[in-house]
Amino acid sequence: MTIRVVMAGATGWVGKALVPAIGAQGDMALVGAVSRSGAGQDSGLLVGMPANGITVSASLAEALEVPSDVLVDYTKPHVVKDHALLAIEKGRHVVIGTSGLGATDFGEIDAAARANRVGVIAAGNFSITATLMKRFALMAAKYVPDVEVIDYASAKKPDAPSGTARELAEALADVRKASTVRPVSEVSGVPGTRGAAVGTGEGVQVHALRLPSYILSCEALFGLPDERLTIRHDAGSSAAPYVAGTLLAIRRVQEITGLVRGLDALMD
Structure with a gap:
């Protein structure tokens, strides 16, 4: 069955x-696109491709x-929650790549999704390697x-922190020792200057650093007496790393009810 997709952002x-990428998948079809700046134009032409009729x-x-x-949804922090709730109300499944949502927001989205x-x-990051960074950091947190x-x-x-860092910190807070x-x-x-505590418990x-020339990077720093461990992910200048993970989420989201956070939940 063909998965009919609306792309916001x-x-x-x-x-x-x-x-x-969605248009190139044999099991997907782009049926809608949202962009205030590009309203009324063909979505294919807007992204530098042949016209696609959408x-x-x-x-x-x-x-x-x-x-x-x-x-x-890959839009902006101030609109993503309303987008998700509207889509859920209309009976659509949702894949959220936009950062800026907190635990309370996700709680509301989960409740609405279950009700409908x-x-x-x-996911704070749909990159496969960023997901591996999170997985390796969670492994380390059990020991350090x-x-x-x-x-x-x-x-x-x-937004600060990024979705990647926020999701990572919340997950680490759930598994770390005192x-x-x-x-x-x-x-x-x-x-x-010691930063902000993110996640449950302590x-x-x-x-969060915000500086020119940086794209997206995230690192977890672990310390024990006389030794240190750094697990870091660096994003490149293109959006290509996020495509495969998003396509995976599109395929899997119809199999679940409620909210699932993190691409790592789907990788196995």
Whole structure:
């Protein structure tokens, strides 16, 4: 059966790579695209490909008027939650690649998805190697209690931390043992320079850097007496690494009910 896909954020960095990729899959069809800046234009032409006959909509509500199965969202932090809830209300499954959502947001999305009996897959990073970084870091956290996360991104990235770092820190906080470092509450000087705790319990300290020339990088730093371990992922300049993972999520999201977070949940 062909999976009918609506792409929100069709003219964005990842969207431009996904529009032709979805169209090239034998088991998928692009039936809708959303981009305020490209509204009314052919989505293929907008991403530098031959015309595909799919006219870009100015809003998700307009795009969802056409029958579809899955919404893929790579838009902005301030609109992704409303997009997900609208799609769920309309009975669509959802794949979320947009960062900026917190635990409360995901809780609402999960509840709505379960009530409407649809699936949602959200990942801070759909790259296979970024997913492996998370998996290896979680393995290390079972043996090394002290870990902090450094998040690198461009100067213009609107959210901090990135979805990659946030998802990683939340997962680490769930499995790590009690930290041995001085609590931030006992730090003198400017405690804010110790970063922000992300995740349950004492959380994991995350430090977000936003500087020109950086794209996306994330590293987990572990420390024991007289030894250190760094597990790091660096993204390149194109969106190609995120395509395969997103396509996997599109194929798998209809098999679930409720919210699944992280591409690692699908890899096995």
